[in-house]
Amino acid sequence: MFAAQYIGNKSFNVVKGHAIAPQAGEVRLDVGYVGICGTDMHIYHGVMDQRVSIPQTIGHEISGVVAQIGEGVEGFTVGEKVVVRPLDWCGECPTCEAGLTHICQNLKFMGIDTPGAFQSSWTVKARTLHKLPAGVDLKQGALVEPLSVACHDVRRSRLKAGEKAVILGGGPIGQLVAAVAKSVGAEVLVSEPNDSRRAFADELGVKSVNPMDTDLAAYVDEWTGTKGADVVFEVSGVLPAIQSMTQIAGRRGRIVMVAIHSTAPPIDLFQFFWKELELLGARVYEAADFDWAIELIASGQIDLKPFISSVSPLADIGSAFANMDGNPQGMKALVECNAEQ
Numbered sequence: 001m002f003a004a005q006y007i008g009n010k011s012f013n014v015v016k017g018h019a020i021a022p023q024a025g026e027v028r029l030d031v032g033y034v035g036i037c038g039t040d041m042h043i044y045h046g047v048m049d050q051r052v053s054i055p056q057t058i059g060h061e062i063s064g065v066v067a068q069i070g071e072g073v074e075g076f077t078v079g080e081k082v083v084v085r086p087l088d089w090c091g092e093c094p095t096c097e098a099g100l101t102h103i104c105q106n107l108k109f110m111g112i113d114t115p116g117a118f119q120s121s122w123t124v125k126a127r128t129l130h131k132l133p134a135g136v137d138l139k140q141g142a143l144v145e146p147l148s149v150a151c152h153d154v155r156r157s158r159l160k161a162g163e164k165a166v167i168l169g170g171g172p173i174g175q176l177v178a179a180v181a182k183s184v185g186a187e188v189l190v191s192e193p194n195d196s197r198r199a200f201a202d203e204l205g206v207k208s209v210n211p212m213d214t215d216l217a218a219y220v221d222e223w224t225g226t227k228g229a230d231v232v233f234e235v236s237g238v239l240p241a242i243q244s245m246t247q248i249a250g251r252r253g254r255i256v257m258v259a260i261h262s263t264a265p266p267i268d269l270f271q272f273f274w275k276e277l278e279l280l281g282a283r284v285y286e287a288a289d290f291d292w293a294i295e296l297i298a299s300g301q302i303d304l305k306p307f308i309s310s311v312s313p314l315a316d317i318g319s320a321f322a323n324m325d326g327n328p329q330g331m332k333a334l335v336e337c338n339a340e341q
């Protein structure tokens, strides 16, 4: 088997290794495809070198096939298609005991805190697996993880059919939130300065606006007949969006914080009082979000093929990352991990 190791300084080594036999409760997968995530790009840029122990195999958006089953694991058969929900929770903290294992107080994120999926063989705990229906191909399967992020965001927002949702930021997650919001019957507007990303939203069948050349607050006011947005998803992580989100949300509007803000930006709390707004955090996903994401793909309600902008073999992982770097129109680059077997 082969594994790609992130070695720091925007570099990877692809090394020959040995498949790890599954222990009790574990399953070994032949990895199919692994998506390159924004978080992987942060790691690539060195900003997470304190958290990632170098050299490390990263990657967490994965589809694969069951190759070997450890003792005590039931319900899986060799050859079956699966995806991994890459969270390793402790099961013992008060948050886990309350059933919120995805925000466990000792949570380890697989592919960041522990070895990840950019390898041809990956051994994981069986409790992280979700089955992919036979009709869903492994390429789309690699996008179940980011789609589950979007499902979690929409579930947290309580968005309903007929409501109006504004998504601030039209990157891969913003577009997936748009697709899920549309699937529940909401009217969707994506605010995004990049032309090709706005064109992508148009292809998806949702409205888009450029906040750099249009007054977003005035635009939303007109779009909603002065009511304001029922739900605002902040997916951009930029300061102007923090100012916009409280302006464009309507009375009793819900704002969902999806973006990772590394600073503490000022928020207009007066608007929370005046309009009785709600601010909801949304971090990763729960098992139910994976189930929903798989159902959305399997039923054909969401077609993920347009999101896949490139597929590269594991041996070319370095250039796959380099191509993603500074390519804002690329949605999702996949790495094919069993390509050289």
Ligand SMILES: [Zn+2]
Binding pocket: 037, 038, 039, 060, 061, 146
């Ligand atoms: Zn990710």
Ligand SMILES: [Zn+2]
Binding pocket: 089, 090, 091, 092, 093, 094, 095, 096, 097, 101, 104, 105, 106, 107
């Ligand atoms: Zn825990």
